[in-house]
Amino acid sequence: MDLNYTAEELAFQQEVRAFMEEKLPKRLADKVKHHKRLTKEDMVEWHAILNSAGYLTGHWPKAFGGLEWNAIERTIFDEEMTAANGPRQVPFGLNMLAPVLMAFGSPEQQQYYLPRIADGQDFWCQGYSEPGAGSDLASLKMTAQRDGDHYVLNGQKTWTTLGQYANKIFCLVRTNKEGKPQEGISFILVDMDTPGVEVRPIILLEGTHEVNEVWFTDVRVPVENLVGEENKGWTYAKYLLVHERSGIAGVGAAMAGLSYLREIAQDQQKDGKPLLEDPFFAARLSEIEIDLAAMRTTNLRITQADNDGAPPGPETSMLKVKGTVLRQSINDLTRRALGPYAMPFVSEALDAGYNEEPIGPDYANPIAGDYFNHRKTSIYGGSNEVQRNIISKMMMGL
């Protein structure tokens, strides 16, 4: 395969690089680089900046206002944006709901919701997992009962990322209790301010609030909020999972994380020399670089196949497993690079407006928390166990 970008791709890369230099606010890039907390306003601001150039929806088809980027262009954009420390886009509306609406939504739903995703009027979150339905998602229990022109929703969703900021949630709900569990699931759109919707925070092990429980008590949702057909929601959810392979490997994030780790290891001292020169540390770092170089090409090979129209396969699962483990190993080595200064943790220092002197090096405070927080990546989005099941089922012929 050709590892080089074409002239057009190189020109696109330059264009994105110039955009990031010019338009990415330094305040946001600093927050991302130093692992500070982003506020809702930060996320909305960044989406608006990306949208002003059409980049936010660059991967959408032209028919829906996108630029119809192919997988290579998406990869280039992702790498340039993460290298510049641009905040990651909030994916729920943009990359998760939008493709489902484009494929299965009514023209009215497409015309109403897609522009609102692009221009930031709606902030979406995802209602998939339930306390009893994690890896076994099809066993979900939240019900939607038809009552005239409405569905009445009852039940609980969990692990709802950024639910505290969202005004809309897309949910998988049970509309039929008969037959196979997969066959009684529907996909429905809910206004978070409908009476009966309650968001409760879940605090993560390192003290941050990213995810929530969302409770539904007799929530009345108009029937036109159903996406596609009743009891076909599982098909739509699966469509979403297998088609969302671009970016799943997190190559851009890994490259940015590795370059930050190098910076830290250059600053950290061991026996009077930069830690980067310590053979033990250098060995650990080099192993990660070896994995990342291969990962980058694996990702290109698979996204190129995507470009060529090959159907999504278990390779997506490989990208998920290897990509998350690789990024976690970078988090792990970054924590170790700090030595004793990995231990201090002042939570307030992660918020904007904290002006006290840092404890130890100014980059140290968020690192250990990040290491623990990123354990989530091998759990969410289909745990790595589920991904390995997919690989086994689809590739081994056992």
Add this chain to the structure above:
Amino acid sequence: MLADMAGRFVREQYPIDTRHEHAAAELGFSRESWAEMAELGLIGALFREENGGFGGTGFDIALMFEEIGRGLVVEPFLANLLGGTALAHGSDSQKEIVEAVIGGETLLAFAHGEPTGRYDLAHVHTTAKPTADGYVLNGNKSVVISGDSADFLVVSALIEGDQPNEEDVTLFLVPADQDGVHRRGYPTIDGYRAAEIALKDVVVPADAMIGAKGQGLSIVHDVVARGTLAVCAEALGAIDAAIDLTLEYLKTRKQFGVPIGKFQALQHRMADMMTEREQIRSGVINAAGHLDATAGERDWHISALKNLVGRSGRMIAEESIQMHGGIGMTWEYAVGHYAKRIVMIDHLFGDVDYHLERIIKLGKAA
């Protein structure tokens, strides 16, 4: 015996919610709880009889800290083990302070590490300038465990006029409220407390010296060997708790109509975790049994243990979270707190690679 008492205390009076309450208090622990623990003799278990204690062997320390790990106890056992071990090398009046520590009245901290020293025990840039009747200390000490609540600090320094040579490191006992001692306390990611300590023209009398001039580093090695054994045993206790929780979860959490523990992919990983736990337990026994051997033998077994705990402890901590799934990521559920402690112990007294390098330098196992 005392370890059994500690175990019962943890089981009956130290549930995880109590632990979090203590950690969130201004001191970062409960003074009342500490007094109760002293009353039960749990602090005394860490020290030899000649210093007013009722134990002090490697096994006494290991058994006690295993229980501390099982309860994620935030009361300052570690800092007082370190400080008390240092003072046991000191004068009679300094040894009396150890008795007050055992009684729970006085708190110590071991102020040795410095900002750019990483894990290097010989890295001491703090200076002690001799005066007519004592010394003046200047320097910075970093990540001093429980340094914000201590009454006295054990401070390492180089006596000025000497070359910066590790032979010249000397320890001093400094009251924490002495003029010129500036402390900035803060929480650690795993729920404990530490402090950055600046010493600016801190005047101490000649009898503040612990042991002899230039004896500091050999005392530091003794202190750190005990501290390292202690935190490794603590990790073992936390590993026990994490494995118990994970096993319980495998048995009760159902997906696809069966308890997830029925899946062989998870069974094998749990089997590996349990095997590694036994390896760590053996490492603790080896190190405890060699704690009072020659320095070379002691340090080999201590470093072997610390490397093992760093490697396998991380695996067990990460797998415990992973096998729980989302619930393992939450503050409300205990397993994440055990995982945090197990992993952060890698940052106390040298990490995996520090001890690997030390093992290579020490050569073959004695």
